[in-house]
Amino acid sequence: MSILFFLWGFAYGLLGTLNAEIIMLLSISPARSIALHNAYWLGYFVGPPLIGHWVLTRAGFKAAFMTGLAIYACGAMAFWPSSVLRSYAGFFISNLMIASGLSVLEIAANPFIAIAGPGRLSEARLCFAQGIQAIGGFSSPILAQKALFQRVEGIDLFRVQWCYLAVALFVTFLAVVFFYVPLSEASDSDLETVALRRMDLAGLETTDRIWNKIKLGHFALATGVLAMFLYVGAQESVSYFWDESMQAVKPGTDSFWNSAISHGLFAFGRFLFSFFAYLGIPPRILLAISIGGAFITSLLGLVLPRGNAPLAMLLLTVFFESAIFPLLFAMTIRNQGHHTKLASSLLTMAISGGAVWPSVTYGVVTLHPDPTGLVRQALKVTVTLYGVSVLIPAAWQPRSMRRWLDPKWSVTPIGRRGSSPAGWTWPVPEKEDGTHMTEVVNVNGPDSPGVEMKERSRSSGSSGSRVI
Numbered sequence: 001m002s003i004l005f006f007l008w009g010f011a012y013g014l015l016g017t018l019n020a021e022i023i024m025l026l027s028i029s030p031a032r033s034i035a036l037h038n039a040y041w042l043g044y045f046v047g048p049p050l051i052g053h054w055v056l057t058r059a060g061f062k063a064a065f066m067t068g069l070a071i072y073a074c075g076a077m078a079f080w081p082s083s084v085l086r087s088y089a090g091f092f093i094s095n096l097m098i099a100s101g102l103s104v105l106e107i108a109a110n111p112f113i114a115i116a117g118p119g120r121l122s123e124a125r126l127c128f129a130q131g132i133q134a135i136g137g138f139s140s141p142i143l144a145q146k147a148l149f150q151r152v153e154g155i156d157l158f159r160v161q162w163c164y165l166a167v168a169l170f171v172t173f174l175a176v177v178f179f180y181v182p183l184s185e186a187s188d189s190d191l192e193t194v195a196l197r198r199m200d201l202a203g204l205e206t207t208d209r210i211w212n213k214i215k216l217g218h219f220a221l222a223t224g225v226l227a228m229f230l231y232v233g234a235q236e237s238v239s240y241f242w243d244e245s246m247q248a249v250k251p252g253t254d255s256f257w258n259s260a261i262s263h264g265l266f267a268f269g270r271f272l273f274s275f276f277a278y279l280g281i282p283p284r285i286l287l288a289i290s291i292g293g294a295f296i297t298s299l300l301g302l303v304l305p306r307g308n309a310p311l312a313m314l315l316l317t318v319f320f321e322s323a324i325f326p327l328l329f330a331m332t333i334r335n336q337g338h339h340t341k342l343a344s345s346l347l348t349m350a351i352s353g354g355a356v357w358p359s360v361t362y363g364v365v366t367l368h369p370d371p372t373g374l375v376r377q378a379l380k381v382t383v384t385l386y387g388v389s390v391l392i393p394a395a396w397q398p399r400s401m402r403r404w405l406d407p408k409w410s411v412t413p414i415g416r417r418g419s420s421p422a423g424w425t426w427p428v429p430e431k432e433d434g435t436h437m438t439e440v441v442n443v444n445g446p447d448s449p450g451v452e453m454k455e456r457s458r459s460s461g462s463s464g465s466r467v468i
Contacts, residue, residue, distance in 0.1 A: 003174065004065065004109050005129045009136025011072070011098060011167070013263075015040060016239075017144035018079075022091055032088065034362045037240055039092045041232075041355035043099025044106075044348060047071075051100065052107040053345040060185045062178060064108035069175035072101030076168035080161045103348050111344045114330045115186060119198065119410025122334065123283040126326040127274035134267035134322065142260055188338035195337035202409035204335075208400055216404045217335060220396075221343050224332030227291075227392045228350035231324045233357025234294070234385035238317065240358045241365070241378040249301065249310040258311070262318040269322030277327075282406050287327045288393035293320030295386035302379040317382075331405050357381060 023033045051071070056064040075097030082090030113129045114122040199206065210219050238245065242262075246255040273286055294317050301313035329347055336343045361381040368377060396405055403409060 001109060001113060002129065002132050004105055005133040006136040007072075007105075007171070007174070009133035009138075010140040011102060011136075012040075013137040013140030014144055014163075014167075015095060015098065017141050019091070019095070026086060026088065028088065030362070030366075034240070034359055036088070036092055036095065038355035038359060039095040040099045041236070041352050043096045043101075044103040044354070045352035046096070047100035047103030048107055048345040048348045052104040052348065053341065055104065056108050056341050056344075057188075061108045061112050062181075062183045062185070064104055065178050065183075066175045068101045068104030068106075068108070069171050069178070070101070071104060072098055073168045073171040073175070075099075075101055076164045076171065079164040083161045083164075103351070106351075107341075107344050107348045110326075110329050110348075111333055111340060114333060115191070115194070115340070116184060119194075119334070120280075120407040121278060122407060122410075123286075123327055123330040124274045124277035126330045127270050127277060127323055130323075130326040131267055131270035131274060134263065134270050138260070138263035138267050141256075141263070188341070191340045192337040195335045195340075198410050199335060202403040204400070204403055206337075208404075210398055210400055216400055217337075217339070220332055220334075220401070220404060221336065221339075221346065223392050223395060224328055224343075225346050225350045227389055228325070228328055228332075228347050229353035229356075230385045230389045231291075231321065231328065231353070232351050233353035233360075234298075234382045234389070235321050236354040236358045237361040237378060237382045237385070238298070238314070241361065245314065245378055246311070249306055249314065250308065251306070253311065258315070262315050265315060265319040266322045269319045270326065273323035273327070280408070282402075282408075283327050283331050284393055284396050284402070284405050286323060287331070288390075290320050290322075290324045290327065291386060291389045291393060293317075294324070295383065295390055298379055298382050298386055302383055334407070334410075335404055357385060 019036055022028070023036065028036065051067065052064060055067045075094050078090065078094040078097055081087075082094050109129075110126060113126050117125055196206075204216070206215075206217070208216050210216055214222075242259055243255040246253050246258050273290070276286055277283055297313045297316040297320060301310045301317060304310040304313065329344075332347055333340050333343045361378050364381060365377045396402070
């Protein structure tokens, strides 16, 4: 699984560098340049409803992994004829195909990491896995800029063709490996059982509402999808205009190595917040710190005079935004039950905000140029998006939402008595002294799918088990 996360981080970094070279080589206009950028993020809107959700719900996680890798490989191979023909349309379609394949991977990989273990550590696991993805995003631009795409001119795009052919072959090999590797699966009924058990521990019902109006599950899903849409848009609005922003805040600075430093901070931030989540700090608190920190630092980057200070603020913005995605994803799919895979699809589609908001930023910069520097206009959109996003962690503070989202309620106490909602009864066999005992046996964690509840009755000496 770690290879998959590294792979799409590597692909995104490589594509960003390649697209920059193609734009310069083919003298593509700014409008067509932003469209080429948007082609990648558009794939995240197209892939989930057309392919990903259908495969995940009908064939399972393994099939989704293999399907995503196959589409990814096709997109990588499509770069060969695009490079030969120097075709803008070909590069556009190649970006779209690669992102569509990666979106199918994300639909399955993110929830797989979140549910394949103790529920109280879902955010910690996903932050760590996403940290591996960030390492791929850190290493690929350096490799591309300093080795693969150095002095790329005309016919020299031949080297790029071989690079993407190698990527396509490796991805195809990885899909074959996944075919033979046994992976756990979780049906909708498994996920529903887990959600019901957790809600019972938290003292919640599926019909509970926030402010006596909206069901908790619906509110968590809607606000989570909205936050994801805004976050990716804010992140990409900074990323797309990174070079111009660096020169605006500190003229003459090395934009490439500043970008490398920001990618390093991004990876470090995800590992650091993974550690914080492992220590038991509520993820909603970590999310509030992340979004609040990104809002404050981007605002300071907007208003501070040129120099090292706004440069440092932009780097810190990247650091604070690093953990937003995994924290949001893990919290939003919690308690969704048989809707977990649908929630994963909607969250993945929300990543398409990376196509919408940079385009809005481009429009603002084009229609309202600022002679003091491009960053002053580009960051206005980012600051606004994070300012709105801050309201979402605040809306998750009522007691019922805290119980819905906090992972501590995922810990199953041994020997718990009683029954769960919706008629699902916890097994409580009697011991010889008349008390009840329940033994939970689960290799993946106390609230993950495939939990095996073994019941033993000391009075009869018999034992039995059933998988729930």
